[in-house]
Amino acid sequence: MSQLDDVQQLARRVSRITMSMTVKISQRARELQGEGKKIINMGAGELDFDTPEYIQLGAIKGILEGHTRYTNVGGSAALISAVQNKFLTENCLTYTKEQITTGTGAKQLLFNALMATLNEGDEAIIPAPYWVSYPDMVKLADGTPVIVETSANSHYKITPEMLRKALTAQTKWLIINSPGNPTGAIYSVAELRALAQVLADFPQVLVLSDDIYEPLTYDTSFVSFAQAVPELFARTLTLNGVSKGYAMTGWRIGYAAGPVWLINAMEKLQAQSTSNPSSISQIAALTALRGDQSFLDGWREVLVERRDQACAILSTSELLRLQKPEGAFYIFVDCKAALGKQTPENVTLGDDLDIAQYLIEYAGVAVVPGSAFGAPGHFRIAFSIASEDVTTACEAIVAQMELLR
Numbered sequence: 001m002s003q004l005d006d007v008q009q010l011a012r013r014v015s016r017i018t019m020s021m022t023v024k025i026s027q028r029a030r031e032l033q034g035e036g037k038k039i040i041n042m043g044a045g046e047l048d049f050d051t052p053e054y055i056q057l058g059a060i061k062g063i064l065e066g067h068t069r070y071t072n073v074g075g076s077a078a079l080i081s082a083v084q085n086k087f088l089t090e091n092c093l094t095y096t097k098e099q100i101t102t103g104t105g106a107k108q109l110l111f112n113a114l115m116a117t118l119n120e121g122d123e124a125i126i127p128a129p130y131w132v133s134y135p136d137m138v139k140l141a142d143g144t145p146v147i148v149e150t151s152a153n154s155h156y157k158i159t160p161e162m163l164r165k166a167l168t169a170q171t172k173w174l175i176i177n178s179p180g181n182p183t184g185a186i187y188s189v190a191e192l193r194a195l196a197q198v199l200a201d202f203p204q205v206l207v208l209s210d211d212i213y214e215p216l217t218y219d220t221s222f223v224s225f226a227q228a229v230p231e232l233f234a235r236t237l238t239l240n241g242v243s244k245g246y247a248m249t250g251w252r253i254g255y256a257a258g259p260v261w262l263i264n265a266m267e268k269l270q271a272q273s274t275s276n277p278s279s280i281s282q283i284a285a286l287t288a289l290r291g292d293q294s295f296l297d298g299w300r301e302v303l304v305e306r307r308d309q310a311c312a313i314l315s316t317s318e319l320l321r322l323q324k325p326e327g328a329f330y331i332f333v334d335c336k337a338a339l340g341k342q343t344p345e346n347v348t349l350g351d352d353l354d355i356a357q358y359l360i361e362y363a364g365v366a367v368v369p370g371s372a373f374g375a376p377g378h379f380r381i382a383f384s385i386a387s388e389d390v391t392t393a394c395e396a397i398v399a400q401m402e403l404l405r
């Protein structure tokens with residue numbers, strides 16, 4: 001079959017979405033590594049720590065005890081109960097068991113939620129920079145992403161004025177991600193309440209509060225949207241999971257809580273697609289949630305050290321601007337001052353993709369171009385790699401920037 005025929009076989013929805021740029025960068029990093037070059041990958045979205053041993057052992061015990069069969073579509077009663085308790089004790093949020101569901105990562109739950117609610121013409125407001133998957137998932141679900149550009153002036157957060165301008169009669173969702181990927185910015189209670197005030201005039205709008213980086217906050221405290229704004233509890237979907245906070249990206253467990261009508265619809269979709277998330281991973285997740293959380297203090301200490309070290313080094317470059325992230329494990333670097341400059345090989349850097357390319361080829365550091373997050377003129381680095389590598393990579397980035405004319 002020719003190439004054209006292959007494409008004709010595809011559903012139209014596939015052509016609406018793009019291949020993740022983060023995947024492309026990782027691919028190039030692997031190619032260069034294959035050629036024997038040392039590449040430090042600051043492109044990945046996961047911690048370098050191992051899943052804590054108590055969680056690993058919990059999962060092994062679960063297998064030996066025979067927790068290897070189908071569970072309820074939305075997760076076992078034990079996991080739902082552990083999630084319910086987590087929301088109550090850590091977020092002061094009281095959910096009934098019927099208001100909670102689990103899935104194969106927060107990603108699947110987000111997908112379920114959008115698929116369950118969006119019709120053609122419905123809009124989802126997504127502040128940029130955003131996590132790469134939001135707009136494509138909205139498109140897959142037949143909706144229209146409404147991207148609201150933010151800037152360093154508002155610490156890359158959407159303001160009430162920006163929100164008011166973006167809202168229409170077609171708005172179905174506002175997506176809030178705090179601490180945010182890629183900026184690490186955290187919304188304060190006052191900021192969330194100010195956004196909610198604007199939403200009061202738009203009763204059809206649902207709020208998706210993506211709290212996946214909750215455990216990884218440093219000097220600023222985190223408050224979930226529904227906790228900050230109890231008035232909008234009934235139209236908020238609180239999304240979380242064990243991937244980022246427990247170094248469990250591969251286990252694929254996310255959880256969500258919200259109105260029963262929405263949770264039921266999400267489970268209906270899950271029942272006809274993947275069914276329950278892995279029973280063994282469910283045991284691991286409930287072990288994680290129920291266990292002693294004190295290991296997180298040690299992790300946060302290491303991450304703060306890496307963050308501060310990276311920020312200190314990168315700030316020495318006149319071509320780079322950055323804000324210290326308050327949470328997550330990314331630094332979002334403004335590199336607009338480097339645009340239009342020439343490399344020692346006389347190549348002009350036209351955009352952030354050129355800069356990412358320049359850094360991977362010559363500094364040996366893989367970063368993700370800001371365009372992937374809807375914010376051209378930036379790049380994202382993840383400091384969730386060995387501390388020595390953070391230092392080496394940031395020094396290499398700065399040295400490479402100095403060579404530009």
Ligand code: PLP
Nearest residue numbers: 045105106107131181241243254
């Ligand atoms: N939300 C944000 C903001 C993320 O960065 C990610 C992963 O990168 C996810 C959700 C998905 O997490 P999970 O591994 O639970 O699917």
